[in-house]
Amino acid sequence: MDPYLERLQRAIKSATQSLDSDALNRPNGDKWSAAQILEHLYLSYDGSARGFERCLNENRPLARTPTLRERIAAVAVTGLGYFPSGRKSPERANPRGMAAEDVVGALEAALLEMDGLITRCELRFGRSTRILDHPALGPLTAKQWRKFHWVHGHHHVKQIARVRS
Numbered sequence: 001m002d003p004y005l006e007r008l009q010r011a012i013k014s015a016t017q018s019l020d021s022d023a024l025n026r027p028n029g030d031k032w033s034a035a036q037i038l039e040h041l042y043l044s045y046d047g048s049a050r051g052f053e054r055c056l057n058e059n060r061p062l063a064r065t066p067t068l069r070e071r072i073a074a075v076a077v078t079g080l081g082y083f084p085s086g087r088k089s090p091e092r093a094n095p096r097g098m099a100a101e102d103v104v105g106a107l108e109a110a111l112l113e114m115d116g117l118i119t120r121c122e123l124r125f126g127r128s129t130r131i132l133d134h135p136a137l138g139p140l141t142a143k144q145w146r147k148f149h150w151v152h153g154h155h156h157v158k159q160i161a162r163v164r165s
Helices: 003-016 021-025 034-058 068-079 100-125 142-164
Strands: 132-134 138-140
Touching (some): 003 142, 034 132
């Protein structure tokens, strides 16, 4: 597994290991519960995996040319590790009510699947090739996708830690 995604996997396990179903589902005011955060992460990994799978099935990268704004945003997130707070999640990654008992296992499986698909795309299309478009950051390379998921996931792991407190 890629080191960024392996670190992410460990961080998620550490943040959730002592949480039972009640703790995962505990309301957090007008913010997502820990279970909803985990489902959001699951949906983002699953969505990314489906995109990489499409690239492999079509035997070509599906990325377009990035705009200047996207290049700057990609450098901020995947280069500097900065994740802006307060940004709305894309609708397709919003939690839908997945059972807390199911989400942790599904998330881990989706992370492993996504890692494998990113690696296959990287091997097929090259390390420096922009493979797929991110909704906010635009076209990213395999390395950038991995770093994005680490930075994004770490942002949410910190939120789970706050929910636990």
